[in-house]
Amino acid sequence: MADDDSSQVQAKARAAVFDVTRLSVGIAVALIALKAFALGASGSMSLMASLADSALDLVGSLAVFFAVRWAAAPPDDTHRFGHGKGEPMAALVQAGLVFASAVFIGWEAVARMLTPTPVTGGWIGVAVMLVAIGLTALLVWRQNRAIAASGSLAVAGDRAHYAADLAANVVVLIGVVSGAFLNAPGLDAAAGLIVMVWLAWGAAGLLRQSADQLLDRAAPLEVQNAVVAAVMSDDRIRGVHRLRTRMAGTAVQAQMHVDLDPDLSLKAAHDIVEAAEARVRAALPGAEVILHADPASVTTATGPWAEPAR
Template sequence: MTSPVARPPLAVLTTRQITAVSVGVAVVLIGLKAFALGASGSVSILASLADSGLDLIASLATFYAVRWAARPHDATHRHGHGKAEAMAALVQAGLVFASAAFIGWEALMRIFDPYPVSGGSWAVGVVLISIVLTGGLVWLQTRALKASGSMAVSADRAHYAADLASSVVVLIGVVSGAYLGAPGLDAAAGLVVAVWLFWGALGVLREAGNQLLDREVPDADRIALTTAVLADPRVEGVHQLRTRMSGTRLLAQMHIDLDPALSFEASHTIVVEAERRIIAAFPDAEVLIHADPRGARPAVPVSPWA
C-alpha cells in the first residue's frame, strides 16, 4: 500500500495562504494608488503609494520566509529554520524606516512649497477602496495568527494595521487639498503618515531583534515551564532554565534536582515525563532537561535565573 503523502500542519498551511493574499493585495493597491497619484498629484497619495511599494517587497519577504521557516531541521540547521521569520521582520522594519524617511522629506518640501491637489474624486475613491482591502487583509491575518502565531505574519499584520490607520489620515489630506483648498494640510497628512510608519517600524525591529538575539521568553512562559516540570513531586527543583524562540517554536533547556538514590532508569523516566508535560503546554517545543543529584549544582557561573 502506498504511504500517504505528508501534508503541512494546518497552522503552516494557513500562514502560507495569508502571505499569498498579502502579496496580492499589495499589487492591487500599488496599481490603484499609481492611478490616483497621476490623477491628483497628492503628496498623501504619493506617501501611500511609496508605502504600498515597500509593502509588496515586505510581503514577498514574508511569503518566502514562512515557507523557509516551516522546513524541518537538517544537518546544518539543527534547531530548524524558524528564525527566517525574524529575518523577514527585520527586512520589513528596514523598508518601513526607508519609506518613512522618504515620505517625511517629501511632505516637508510640500509644506514649504504647497502643490495643488486635483482629481480629488479619483483619489478619494482609491483611498476608500484601499481602506476596505487593507481592513479585510488585517482581519484575515488576525485569524491566521490565532492558528499559527507566526512572527513574520505578525510583523506583516502590524504594518498593514498601521497602513489602515494611515489611509484614514491620507483620506483627510486628500479631501483637505482637493475640496477645502488647503494643500498644506495634504502635505501635513503625509508627514503624519511618515511618523506613524517610523513608530510602527520601531516595534517590528524590537520584536525581530529580541528573537535574533535569543532574548528570554516572557516571565509568564518561564513560570509555566517551571510549573509543568515541578508538577511531579519527585522533581525537587529547577535551575539554569534557559529559553529562546525560533520562529513560533520554543527552545528550552534546564537542570532539575532529583533524589540521588534514584536509579538511572527512574531518573530518565522522570525527565521524559517532564518533557511531555512541557510539550503538552507548548506544542512543538524543543526541550532539553539534565538531571542532577540533589545538592550537586555545577560549579560554574550561572544567570540570576539559576
C-alpha cells in the same frame, strides 16, 4: 499521543500562516495598482506617500511569504536548531524597508509644503482610499486570526505594518479631501508627514522585537512559567534551576536542570525527563526542550529557577 496532537496543532498553525501570507501579497499588489491609478489622476502628496508605502509593503510581504516557509522547514545537517530565526530576519528586513519609506515620504512632504501642488481628481482619490481601507482592514483581521493560531513573529510584524497602514490610510483620505475639496494642499503635505511619523514609530517597535529574537532574548515570562509548570506537574521532580529560554520564530527553545531523587536508577531518571519534555511540547507546540537531571541533594542551593547559569 501528545506529540501527535502537538504536530496537528503545528500543521494547522502553518496552514493559517501560509494562507494569510498569500493574501498579504495579493492585497499589496492590488493596492499598488489602485493607488498608482489614483495618484496619476490626483497628484496628491499623501497618495504618493501611501503608494510608496504600499510598494514597500509588497517587498515586506514577499519577504514574509518566503521567510515563514523557510522557518517551517525541519532541522537539517547545517541548521541543527531548525530555521525559526528566518521569521525575525524577515521582520528585520521589514523594519528597514519601513524606515526607508518614512524617510522618502518625509522628504517629499517637506518639499510639497514649501512648494504646494494642487490636488485634482479628488473623488477618484477618495474612492481608492476607501477601497484601500476596506482591503487593509480585511487583511489585518485575517492576520489577527493567523497570529492567534500560530504566534508568528513575521506575520505579527506584517500585521503591525498593515495596522499602521490602516490608520495612515485614514490620514491620507483626510489629506486628499483637504487638498481637493478644501483648497488646502498644504494639509495634504502635512498628512504625508503624519504618515511618515506613524511608519517610523511602527518600524522602531518591529526592529526591537526582531532584534530580541536574533540576540536570543529570554522568552516572555508567561512562556517561561508555562515551561516550568509543565515540567513541575510531576511530583517526582522536586525543583528546577538554570533555566534558559529563547524564541526561534514561533517556537520556544528551553534548557534547564531538574532535581530528582538521588537514589533513582538512570533508567527511571531518564523516563521522568523524557515524560517532562513531552509535556512541554504538548503545552507549547513546536517547543524544543532539553532537560538535565541532577540529584536533588546536590542542587538545593542553586537559587530560583529564573536565575541564569553562572
